[in-house]
Amino acid sequence: MKRLLVSLIAALVLAFPIAIAIGRNPWFGRWMAYGHGWDAFDPLLNFFGVVGVEGEGDVVVNTLLIVSFVLSFALAWFIFGAVKRIRQRKAQ
Structure with a gap:
């Protein structure tokens, strides 16, 4: 749940x-x-x-915003997971 919330917040900021x-x-x-x-x-x-x-401009801008939100969410999800794995490996 924490990973989802952090990823959503990061996606909103980065969109x-x-x-x-x-x-x-x-x-x-x-x-x-x-x-x-x-x-x-x-x-x-x-x-x-x-x-x-x-x-037409509204459709293009809204599509860009949706695509950028999806890309930023995927990026945040990946980075959060990578940081979590690195912390777990250092803890062991």
């Missing part, structure tokens, strides 16, 4: 910086600029019935 890092990455900008990104987001845009530029 925004990771989303910013993904959004500012040059490959992401090229991917979106050449239209491949919009092709990938097309099913989500159709699912939510988005019409207009503002709605």
Whole structure:
């Protein structure tokens, strides 16, 4: 339970910086600029019935935040487990 709680808190803290890092990455900008990104987001845009530029941006930003939260949770879960194993090995 402790590992889950610590991982969730760390994921909440790290989600925004990771989303910013993904959004500012040059490959992401090229991917979106050449239209491949919009092709990938097309099913989500159709699912939510988005019409207009503002709605498209909201879907992209929210997707980035969800992906960054999942990545940060996995990273925090892995680091917490690794630290726990290292402490157990040192205790023995």
